Amino acid sequence: MIKQTLEIAIIDDDEVDRETVCRLLKGQHTCYEAATEQEAYSLLEEHAIDCVLLDYHLPKADTFKLLSSCVDHFIPVIVLTGDERPEVIVKTLQQGAQDYLVKGDVNQTMLNYAIANALEKVSLRKRLDEKNHRLEEKNEQLRKLASDLTLAEQRERHRIAQILHDDLQQQVFGAQIMLRSVQRKLEKSDAANLNGIYEQLERIIRISRELTVDLSPPILKGEGLFETLRWLGDEMYKRYELEVELSQGSNLSIPGESMRIFLFRVIRELLFNVVKHSKTLQAHISLEEKEDELCIKVKDQGAGFDTTRLEPEHQGFEHHGFEHQGFGLYSVKEQLELFGGHFEIDSQIGAGTQVVLKLPGYILL
Numbered sequence: 001m002i003k004q005t006l007e008i009a010i011i012d013d014d015e016v017d018r019e020t021v022c023r024l025l026k027g028q029h030t031c032y033e034a035a036t037e038q039e040a041y042s043l044l045e046e047h048a049i050d051c052v053l054l055d056y057h058l059p060k061a062d063t064f065k066l067l068s069s070c071v072d073h074f075i076p077v078i079v080l081t082g083d084e085r086p087e088v089i090v091k092t093l094q095q096g097a098q099d100y101l102v103k104g105d106v107n108q109t110m111l112n113y114a115i116a117n118a119l120e121k122v123s124l125r126k127r128l129d130e131k132n133h134r135l136e137e138k139n140e141q142l143r144k145l146a147s148d149l150t151l152a153e154q155r156e157r158h159r160i161a162q163i164l165h166d167d168l169q170q171q172v173f174g175a176q177i178m179l180r181s182v183q184r185k186l187e188k189s190d191a192a193n194l195n196g197i198y199e200q201l202e203r204i205i206r207i208s209r210e211l212t213v214d215l216s217p218p219i220l221k222g223e224g225l226f227e228t229l230r231w232l233g234d235e236m237y238k239r240y241e242l243e244v245e246l247s248q249g250s251n252l253s254i255p256g257e258s259m260r261i262f263l264f265r266v267i268r269e270l271l272f273n274v275v276k277h278s279k280t281l282q283a284h285i286s287l288e289e290k291e292d293e294l295c296i297k298v299k300d301q302g303a304g305f306d307t308t309r310l311e312p313e314h315q316g317f318e319h320h321g322f323e324h325q326g327f328g329l330y331s332v333k334e335q336l337e338l339f340g341g342h343f344e345i346d347s348q349i350g351a352g353t354q355v356v357l358k359l360p361g362y363i364l365l
């Protein structure tokens, strides 16, 4: 609510001009006068000024600095001008003044209207500013939550990987040794019958080793995303014969552990998609820092697909509980947004697929 009686600062080196404005406001508001920059700052410091009427021709003064100091403190400013040079008026309005009045033309109605209007605008700006601030805080909390969740999930994966490695693999290995010793005591033909079980145990060890690495890739401990991706590329080749070509604009390092883990998982999902859906065995990853954004492209020249199928109305899981057509890309999108990023998919049937991940540049700091 706007106060009835306002505290108004009139900042003007010309006494007559100050007096004229003061007279128009008299009886209605409390006026304070300042003739110099110094006096103006003292006024603003000593009183809870509601509105400033500012002569922008104040001699030996940095009027724009004074103006921006008022703007920073949400004090509405109406500029008093002697001439009407549009570029100066435009500049004051761009710098945050709410309005301007031409000295000599001002009457009481105009002045009161301009003040009420300026107060209203600043109060709106303040409310908007507070809302944006609260929104920014919420976003920050979300990013922190996403990061904590990624780390907690990774810790849990690491714990399971350790159980697999230290307990399960050892147990199966022990069973293999026992089997061999039993085989030695058996007739040759009976012993050969048990070879199948030995090979099955061998497969269990191999699967469990792969699972250990999948759950907790040792490379994630380092800082370089490039090295991590090179390792991932090698793994994709060993397991699926997918050749991954890597390129980067500059040497990027991602100091945040949760971000590194997150990007690793996302890119692994995209490479899996190439293996599963593209009908090619080649993919290209490029890393680039562009216009204060980290830009990661995962590209293949394979089968491509119709991206309209990813729109919500085509997504089974949106309508039929868990009966979904694919969760990977949906989950990538959701998580990226939590980390303040977004992604773009470009795909055409027969011409391949390109997924671009974009993340705010501050993750590199």
Ligand SMILES: Nc1ncnc2c1ncn2[C@@H]1O[C@H](COP(=O)(O)OP(=O)(O)OP(=O)(O)O)[C@@H](O)[C@H]1O
Pocket: 273, 274, 276, 277, 278, 300, 302, 303, 304, 305, 325, 326, 327, 328, 329, 330, 353
């Ligand atoms: N590189 C690609 N080449 C061709 N089609 C793709 C590619 N990536 C994704 N797609 C298409 O987009 C769909 C959605 O991908 P998404 O990763 O969400 O699901 P999915 O891989 O099928 O299953 P999930 O990831 O849940 O195991 C895929 O089913 C596939 O049709």
Ligand SMILES: [Mg+2]
Pocket: 269, 272, 273, 326, 327, 328, 329
């Ligand atoms: Mg997938």
